[in-house]
Amino acid sequence: MLAPDTLGPTLTLGEILVEIMATDPGHGFDRPLNLRGPFASGAPAIFIDQCARLGGQAAIVACVGDDDFGRLNTDRLAKDGADTSAIAISPDLPTGTAFVRYRPDGGRDFVFNIAKSAAGQIAMTPAAKALLAKAGHLHVMGSAFAIPHLWALLEEAIPAVKSRGGSLSLDPNLRKELMTPQTAARLAQVVAQCDLLLPSGPELQLAAGLPDVPEAEAVAALLTRVPEIVLKRGDQGATLFTAESRIDQPAFAVTEIDPTGAGDCFGGAYLTARRLGLPPAPCLQLAAPAGARNVTVLGPIAGATTLPAFDPLIASSTGHRT
């Protein structure tokens, strides 16, 4: 069961980045291009920013460089109401960067600097421990399974939050091709303790440990371990599965500008609304436009939004995204 917001903030651990986007589609970065950026980014940061903007208590354990890119992110999170006390500043490593270019086929090419940036230095600082001691919920991003040291932090954070009555959510955020036996074992360990699972598409089967089974079979297997699953289907909407019910939430009709971060905004909005006391159905109705609105705005965090911003979208909804 998800712990109420009154127990303490939703906490996440993970990478803060800036994203630099090529404005013209194509392949790679092998010549000078028109770019736009830096945009505040990093899946955990997008998620927690959306939590804060919906009025939930929200905090992040992270590390940025002592540069404009770090300040851009920290300022954004603080302005949106997130607790930034546990964002450490590396004295010598730069803020993580991700150059992104959309391919004509909708795929993406990247040039990353994450593991060897300040984002690779996330540690259980005194400020992080202080947050952990009062957190009401921990949200785990699958990227934590891939960043060195982050798993060790989770092994401390999960029992700490659980032991004080806090709850746990997971966005697997993993690709099948990147699964190692170690990653699979860690994933299974988190799934087993999860109160809310937020997979996208085939991550459902990965989370179930059943890569090739039909959706219904993966859902049935997971419901023996996880009480609440929201399957994110991108422009096909989302589906809530619990032992008692299934709710299908259509997507919203929007023109896609930049899909990066849509799933994170969806998840942050859903979790926050649940922790603020709403039942699943209205939470889905809030989460869908949160994800949809993010798609309409350039910049992964730029689309995170407050409740009033949803109203025009909800009013104009045709039930399908274009």
Added chain:
Amino acid sequence: MLAPDTLGPTLTLGEILVEIMATDPGHGFDRPLNLRGPFASGAPAIFIDQCARLGGQAAIVACVGDDDFGRLNTDRLAKDGADTSAIAISPDLPTGTAFVRYRPDGGRDFVFNIAKSAAGQIAMTPAAKALLAKAGHLHVMGSAFAIPHLWALLEEAIPAVKSRGGSLSLDPNLRKELMTPQTAARLAQVVAQCDLLLPSGPELQLAAGLPDVPEAEAVAALLTRVPEIVLKRGDQGATLFTAESRIDQPAFAVTEIDPTGAGDCFGGAYLTARRLGLPPAPCLQLAAPAGARNVTVLGPIAGATTLPAFDPLIASSTGHRT
């Protein structure tokens, strides 16, 4: 005396970067901007690219990441005729990056990732040793005094090249505010062995170890140690000083688009023409348009050029840059 090109290639050691430029002037990178990039960059790479494009033998010891930014640089240098055999590829560190934004007052703001990028991993690899064994000239960039490990490589490279009859040039490329006693000692050690010194503006006094003296006094002191000095004065041209003569070279009339790399192109062209056997005066007449042309093109290496490209500039020269 400068060793002829026939003795072996001009070799340099140092950082290869991509540069990402803000297209609108202003301060810093604290919000999303229009950018253009990645451009091949890094002062040693710009210098050696210009050497190669003028038809001199040219090689660089460097390290890039296993990413598009590294390939962009290596492909450019190879296409322009430089020996890229000693450009190592780091398996885990990204290619260095420099975000640059011009301020309205002509100053520049940067966000760098150099020391903690692949550029910080330059090492005396077998490929680098092989180049050293056949180099005819070593060009030292002052940035080598600041990048960890690079000084140790220079302490091996300078005597190796000198002992086989090779010559040495230095572009101090240092700012007074960054001078430590250690940097000053290293600078003095290289100056004492130098066959050609290529300072810009007040670097002349820094190289003389006499920070506050008039130009003539610094020149006189340096000429007791260095046989040939070319003082780069930006849009005021350049001056050659030897024990026997002084030649003033006016700048060329061009519209400034991007001054980054102009001094490196000037130096690379001058040195290469000298090593190919031309006396100082015509070398200055080649170097000035090489620097000037670089200023007219966006991207630090993009302006490096071959001899025919100089002709229109030389033909249209009014003797002053606008």
